[in-house]
Structure formats: structure tokens, C-alpha cells
Amino acid sequence: MAQSILVMFHCNQHTGYAIGSLEKAFKQAAIQAGFEEGNILWSYRKVFSSEENVFSINYFCPRDTVKLKEVLKAHDVGTILAFDLPHPSPIIRTARKMGVSNVVAYWGASMSSIYKGLKLFIRRCQWILQAGAAPDFFIFESDAMLRTATHGRGIPSRRTRVIPLGVDTNIFFPAAEERYAQKIFSIPINRKIIIYSGHMEERKGIRVLMNAMLELERRQRLEPVHLLICGNKDQQSNIYEDMLINSQAKKHVTFAGYRTDVPQLMRSAYLGTIASTGWDSFTMSSVEMLSSGLPLIVSExxxxxxxxxxxxxGFYIAPGDYHALASLWLKYIDDIELREQHAKAARKRAEKLYSIDAQVTRIAQTLASKPISPNEIYRDRKLEEY
Known part of the structure; x- marks a missing residue:
């Protein structure tokens, strides 16, 4: 029987958002790496719909290692691809005992603070002691994330890969004079739509967007602008809408909720903004905006x-600087030629660096890579920069 691959997530089934895109990319990568579709298994913290080859396994529940053993044995699993898999981990120890030859951890967030000197040396020593319970390879979406592994957890750089998120450029593409969002939300056609798409935690900077809109009102420049925010669920938007009470800006902001028509909405937009105030990863929405031909303003x-x-x-702003953000919005609105130049460059960058095909191929290559023995002596000159 051909060996199987187990793709593991620490979140619940049907989480959506960026996880949905990763599920598709992981499946394509597994097939490209040589696994038959029927031999691709999936696990989640909670499973809501009973499906073949889908299992409920919680990374952080020691009792679930029993379930893991059963799955690994019954399906002859030779490779595990796990999202945000910590190390050391009982998942990995169990996998090794059951004969799994290759464990790849895909990280969508930072692993640690950055250290130097003695503190970094201690973490490298910890890596040596715990290497047997660590993945063979770590995939990160950005150089900044990778550095938290090499200079935060002491992980050898040869165990790491940077694979940026990929976007389907055939789904997210520019379209001149698209009016979809204007029709759906009754937005006046004379307004330029600035779009944000993503989660609604405080660190994602929605408060900064609200303050920038209020700043435009103070400057008496609200009229040409409409802010479209996608991703809010339940009552998540309430605290931000309350910021706009008794202001004219309230009429220039739409909270669209969680959407399945994001490609059409982005094609209707004039530019994109992600004004995060805390750690933010290499976000899927950012590459979707670029692929849609939107100039993008992001926090540095x-x-x-x-x-x-x-x-x-696009342009950087300092985290939380809503004054600069408002000025950059107006810069794009007042300078159409600049906007068009940046729009073309955004699309070109997405096609060159962030295509889904490139992402899938790189993940497939990592899945097919020869595992590194955890007993190798740890030497890595690239980490000796402190």
C-alpha cells in the first residue's frame, strides 16, 4: 500500500479565512509531492462534519496521541505536514515511534522573541537536547518569522524554509471600472473605496482606520473616500462603529461582514490598507490585494x-500613525497617475513572487526533501552573527 500524508491543523474544521486557502495549497502540494488524493488525511482540533480521512486530533491534548497512533498505523502515514506545530511536541514523539520519516511544520506566526549572546546560545543548546522531538523542516511565510526561529529558538537555518503565501492570480485580478461593491452596498460611485479584509482583533488596526477616517473629516476631505471593511462577525464591529457616532465619517464606512465575494470587492476598490499595530504575519489579504492591482499601505x-x-x-506607515495614513489615502486620490503606477507594480509583484503555483511547488519540494537526522552535530555559521 502507498504511504499516506497526514495534514494537521490545531484549529477547528471549516475555520475559513487564510486556513481555507492553506488547505487547498497543502492538498495540491501533497499531490505534486507524489501522494494520491485518497492517501491525503486531515486532522483538526474539532471536526463538525464526518468525512472520510478526516479526524479529530488536538495537538495540546496528551490523550489524543492515542488517536494519532491509530491513524498513523491504520493508514501507513510516512509524512506529516502540521500547521503551527510546536516543539518539542508529543505529536512528534508519537510520530517517530510509529515510523513517520518526515515531519514538516508550517508556521503562520512568530515563534519567539529575538535573542543574542548567551540567551541565544542557551536556546541552541536546548535545540540539541530536544531535536529528536522536533520537525525535520520548518516552513515560514516571511523572513521575519524565520528569524524568530533561528535567533529566538536556536533552530538551525538549514532546517528552515521561507515560502511566501500564494494567491490565485486568475481569481484575484484587476478590473477597470468594476462597480460591484458600489452596487451591493449602495456606495456613491464618486467615492474611492479603500478596502481592508481580515480578522478583527485589536492588533489588526481597525481602530487606526477609524481614526484616519475621523482625521479626513477634520480636514474636510471625507467626500471622495469610502472605507470598506470585510471580516467582522457577530458584534465585532460595534466597538469601532461607536467611534464614529455623531460623525459624518460614519456614512463613509461599511462593515461588510465575513464575505465569500472578496475577489469582486477588491476589484471594486481603489487601494488597500492593513494598519496593524501589533505583530502581523505575511497576510493572505495583502497578497490578494496586490494581485487585484491595488496599491497597498501597510504598517512597517x-x-x-x-x-x-x-x-x-505602496507605502509604509508607522504602526498607529493615522495622520500619515490619512495623508497617504489623499495622496493616492489626488494623484491618479501615481495610483496607476503603483497598481501595475502591485500586480506585477504578485505575479512574480506570490503565485499559488510557486507556493505549492516549494511546499511540495519540502515534503519530498530528505529528512535531516536529529543526531547531526549542530553547526551553523549563519547564526553566529551576534
Missing amino acids: LQGLKETIENGVC
Whole structure:
């Protein structure tokens, strides 16, 4: 019987958002790496719909290692691809005992703070002691994330890969004079739509967007602008809408909720903004905006700033600087030629660096890579920079 691959997530089944895109990419990568579709298994913390080859396994529940053993044995699993898999981990120890030859951890967030000197040396020593319970390879979406592994957890750089998120450029593409969002939300056609798409945690900077809209009102420049925010669920938007009470800006902001028509909405937009105030990864929405031909304004934070080339397809702002954000919005609105230049550069950057095909191929190559023996002596000159 051909060996199987188990793709593991620490979140619940049907989470959506970026997880949905990763599920598709992981499946394509597994097939490209040589696994038959029927031999691709999936696990989640909670499973809501009973499906073949889908299992409920919680990374952080020791009792679930029994379930894992059963799955690995019954399906002859030779490879595990796990999202945000910590190390050391009982999952990995169990996998090794059951004969799994290759464990790849895909990280969508930072692993640690950055250390130097003695603190970094201690973490390298910890890696040596715990290497038997660590993945063979770690995939990160940005250089900033990778550095938290090599200079935060002491992981050898040869165990790491940077594979940026990929976007389907055939789904997210520019379209001149698209009016979809204007029709759906009754937005006046004379307004330029600025779009945000993503989660609604405080660190994602929705408060900064609200303050920028209020700043435009103070400058008496609200009229040409409409802010479209996608991703809110339940009552998540309430605290931000309350910021706009008794302001004219309230009429220029739409909270669209969780959407399945994001490609059409982005084609209706004039530019994109991600104004995060805390750590932010290499976000899927950022590459979707670029692929849609939207100039992109982002906070100058860790992996997020890697998505654009500053001054070429967008601009950086300091985290929380809503004054600068409002000014950049107006800069694009007042300078149509600049907007068009950056729009073309954004699309070109997405096609060159962030296509789904490139992402899938790189993940497939990692899945097919020869595992590194955990007993190898740890030497890595690239980490000796402190």
C-alpha cells in the first residue's frame, strides 16, 4: 500500500479565512509531492462534519496521541505536514515511534522573541537536547518569522524554509471600472473605496482606520473616500462603529461582514490598507490585494512590510500613525497617475513572487526533501552573527 500524508491543523474544521486557502495549497502540494488524493488525511482540533480521512486530533491534548497512533498505523502515514506545530511536541514523539520519516511544520506566526549572546546560545543548546522531538523542516511565510526561529529558538537555518503565501492570480485580478461593491452596498460611485479584509482583533488596526477616517473629516476631505471593511462577525464591529457616532465619517464606512465575494470587492476598490499595530504575519489579504492591482499601505511591522516594495507598489506607515495614513489615502486620490503606477507594480509583484503555483511547488519540494537526522552535530555559521 502507498504511504499516506497526514495534514494537521490545531484549529477547528471549516475555520475559513487564510486556513481555507492553506488547505487547498497543502492538498495540491501533497499531490505534486507524489501522494494520491485518497492517501491525503486531515486532522483538526474539532471536526463538525464526518468525512472520510478526516479526524479529530488536538495537538495540546496528551490523550489524543492515542488517536494519532491509530491513524498513523491504520493508514501507513510516512509524512506529516502540521500547521503551527510546536516543539518539542508529543505529536512528534508519537510520530517517530510509529515510523513517520518526515515531519514538516508550517508556521503562520512568530515563534519567539529575538535573542543574542548567551540567551541565544542557551536556546541552541536546548535545540540539541530536544531535536529528536522536533520537525525535520520548518516552513515560514516571511523572513521575519524565520528569524524568530533561528535567533529566538536556536533552530538551525538549514532546517528552515521561507515560502511566501500564494494567491490565485486568475481569481484575484484587476478590473477597470468594476462597480460591484458600489452596487451591493449602495456606495456613491464618486467615492474611492479603500478596502481592508481580515480578522478583527485589536492588533489588526481597525481602530487606526477609524481614526484616519475621523482625521479626513477634520480636514474636510471625507467626500471622495469610502472605507470598506470585510471580516467582522457577530458584534465585532460595534466597538469601532461607536467611534464614529455623531460623525459624518460614519456614512463613509461599511462593515461588510465575513464575505465569500472578496475577489469582486477588491476589484471594486481603489487601494488597500492593513494598519496593524501589533505583530502581523505575511497576510493572505495583502497578497490578494496586490494581485487585484491595488496599491497597498501597510504598517512597517515584521513580516507584513515584506509584502510590498515601499514607494513602488505602496507605502509604509508607522504602526498607529493615522495622520500619515490619512495623508497617504489623499495622496493616492489626488494623484491618479501615481495610483496607476503603483497598481501595475502591485500586480506585477504578485505575479512574480506570490503565485499559488510557486507556493505549492516549494511546499511540495519540502515534503519530498530528505529528512535531516536529529543526531547531526549542530553547526551553523549563519547564526553566529551576534
